[in-house]
Amino acid sequence: MRQLPQLLVHLTQSLSKLPGIGPKSAERIALYLVQTDPVQVHQIAQTIKDACDKISDCSICGALTEDQPCGICKNPQRDHRLICLVEKPSDLINLEKSGIFKGRYHVLGGKISPINGIGPEDLRIEQLEQRIKTETPEEIIIALDTDVEGDATSYYLAERLSSSSVKVTRLAHGIPAGSGLEYADELTLNHALSGRREIQ
Amino acid sequence: MRQLPQLLVHLTQSLSKLPGIGPKSAERIALYLVQTDPVQVHQIAQTIKDACDKISDCSICGALTEDQPCGICKNPQRDHRLICLVEKPSDLINLEKSGIFKGRYHVLGGKISPINGIGPEDLRIEQLEQRIKTETPEEIIIALDTDVEGDATSYYLAERLSSSSVKVTRLAHGIPAGSGLEYADELTLNHALSGRREIQ
Numbered sequence: 001m002r003q004l005p006q007l008l009v010h011l012t013q014s015l016s017k018l019p020g021i022g023p024k025s026a027e028r029i030a031l032y033l034v035q036t037d038p039v040q041v042h043q044i045a046q047t048i049k050d051a052c053d054k055i056s057d058c059s060i061c062g063a064l065t066e067d068q069p070c071g072i073c074k075n076p077q078r079d080h081r082l083i084c085l086v087e088k089p090s091d092l093i094n095l096e097k098s099g100i101f102k103g104r105y106h107v108l109g110g111k112i113s114p115i116n117g118i119g120p121e122d123l124r125i126e127q128l129e130q131r132i133k134t135e136t137p138e139e140i141i142i143a144l145d146t147d148v149e150g151d152a153t154s155y156y157l158a159e160r161l162s163s164s165s166v167k168v169t170r171l172a173h174g175i176p177a178g179s180g181l182e183y184a185d186e187l188t189l190n191h192a193l194s195g196r197r198e199i200q
Numbered sequence: 201m202r203q204l205p206q207l208l209v210h211l212t213q214s215l216s217k218l219p220g221i222g223p224k225s226a227e228r229i230a231l232y233l234v235q236t237d238p239v240q241v242h243q244i245a246q247t248i249k250d251a252c253d254k255i256s257d258c259s260i261c262g263a264l265t266e267d268q269p270c271g272i273c274k275n276p277q278r279d280h281r282l283i284c285l286v287e288k289p290s291d292l293i294n295l296e297k298s299g300i301f302k303g304r305y306h307v308l309g310g311k312i313s314p315i316n317g318i319g320p321e322d323l324r325i326e327q328l329e330q331r332i333k334t335e336t337p338e339e340i341i342i343a344l345d346t347d348v349e350g351d352a353t354s355y356y357l358a359e360r361l362s363s364s365s366v367k368v369t370r371l372a373h374g375i376p377a378g379s380g381l382e383y384a385d386e387l388t389l390n391h392a393l394s395g396r397r398e399i400q
Contacts (some may be wrong), residue, residue, distance in 0.1 A: 041249070053206055
């Protein structure tokens with residue numbers, strides 16, 4: 001007996017596949033889309049298509065980009081002595097939004113994870129070694145997560161790159177800004193203690 | 201110095217206009233869309249366009265529909281003696297999903313709200329009166345919200361429709377299912393008490 005417009009049901013189902021969108025949010029967005037100014041809705045749909053068609057991975061660093069190579073790789077003002085190694089394009093975007101890092105990036109495309117069947121050959125490590133040869137950076141800054149897989153991948157890379165003359169560093173671990181000791185777990189406290197620095 | 205793909209920024213901004221989507225969720229969805237199977241993304245964009253183009257208001261009841269009139273209005277099996285009056289198309293969808301109501305609907309398109317400049321002439325009341333004349337229903341069930349504006353609109357409608365022979369009823373107010381007295385406010389308790397029924 002239930003009679004709902006099939007296209008609306010279909011739209012709701014499509015939207016609920018998006019990350020972080022549950023069935024309730026999907027229905028709310030679907031209702032909004034079919035009741036809003038059609039010009040605006042067509043623009044949203046076109047923007048989705050355009051972004052999907054025109055954005056690809058940078059052939060050098062692996063970042064998401066509209067141009068080949070990406071704006072960061074072809075920018076002569078970016079410090080070519082530093083390469084920051086990140087796991088995913090979104091990590092790069094977060095770092096870039098902070099505006100702190102002035103060097104270049106390399107997207108690894110994952111972390112070594114035997115349980116998920118991801119080995120070193122599935123990551124963009126060979127491309128990194130190639131870049132070390134051609135671009136001769138002075139330092140590779142590893143900015144992987146601080147979980148078990150991130151740690152393992154970092155140690156593996158430090159070992160593998162030790163034959164080249166490049167310096168391999170890793171982001172500092174410790175208490176996050178605006179947080180206190182009561183929220184820090186044991187491992188974080190361990191990192192924070194062992195990484196303590198003299199106040200100057 | 202910050203260099204992010206402009207299309208990705210544009211997509212994130214477009215998505216953050218959707219209801220319930222903040223900047224962080226919008227970025228997460230945008231990143232998903234540019235990194236997923238393009239076929240699937242094009243399908244989502246096309247579904248949005250299709251739904252926006254093909255869904256409109258039913259010429260009779262005002263519900264969202266792909267056909268004119270909507271499936272409910274043209275279904276001879278729906279009880280033509282009952283018309284349920286709702287504020288928005290989403291209210292109709294919620295009722296319809298419950299599968300309890302077998303009659304027809306009428307979407308009012310809002311509630312009387314002097315503070316927002318919405319008077320009776322802005323609502324689909326004349327269309328309702330026309331339907332009462334042509335369809336001769338026995339009962340109009342008012343299913344508006346139980347806020348001040350919903351109450352005012354309900355009383356206004358009961359008064360305005362009193363000249364016709366149609367019975368005007370309103371959904372029962374009281375303690376919601378699965379809830380208890382400790383969560384009920386004074387007004388709800390008042391409604392629940394005054395609307396008490398004999399146990400049969």
